[in-house]
């Protein structure tokens with residue numbers, strides 16, 4: 006087994022602050038799978054629900070969750086599956102077996118992107134600076150998922166139950182993302198946990 | 199900045215999430231071999247470039263990454279409608 010490094014492995018941690026307004030936590034090594042198929046085909050949606058234990062979200066900008074599996078709606082025929090670390094190979098194999106002979110695609114993106122959680126008392130202010138999308142609670146309820154930009158780089162933003170945001174960011178943009186985050190949260194204090 | 203309604207995400211989004219993709223409803227010739235150079239050149243290069251209503255394609259590049267159609271006024275930038283691929287515009291400027 007080769008040792009794994011997260012895309013954010015070489016960041017320089019900020020000096021610790023006692024009352025940081027922004028807190029970042031990377032959800033390292035989650036399994037990321039992209040799934041495509043026809044949502045109008047019950048054979049597809051039923052088989053996926055059977056494998057994942059939860060039905061695919063079909064409404065725009067919605068999500069579904071079951072245990073350590075979370076599903077993001079990406080477009081009418083495309084979803085992102087976030088699964089527990091190390092299980093993505095098995096989930097992919099199970100999906101391929103259940104969807105044999107169907108017109109589908111399953112792609113393992115785990116090493117191409119990472120999941121970062123942002124929270125803290127100054128989260129709203131940080132999101133206002135960083136995202137063109139309106140991330141205020143009145144427009145962004147718990148469970149909503151939005152593909153948009155964060156500091157002009159692509160990001161998939163999800164609102165967690167505790168009010169924090171989970172961001173899926175590209176591996177190739179992770180250094181840039183962190184440098185932006187460090188700079189943008191300077192006035193609030195940043196803590197990395 | 200334009201606010202554009204994505205017919206797939208079913209929401210207004212910022213222009214920053216989109217990229218422009220040229221004139222809409224240009225059908226690819228079914229039999230290119232039978233075209234003259236002038237006809238092929240017209241298909242590949244020449245666009246209507248109207249002053250006023252224009253049907254054009256946009257890509258929700260930072261969002262759902264789908265292409266869709268927009269009816270926009272090139273003079274005022276007013277977007278009259280957006281609609282999915284394969285659909286026809288309802289705002290055409292033609293008098294009923």
Ligand SMILES: [Zn+2]
Nearest residue numbers: 204207258262
């Ligand atoms: Zn969209």
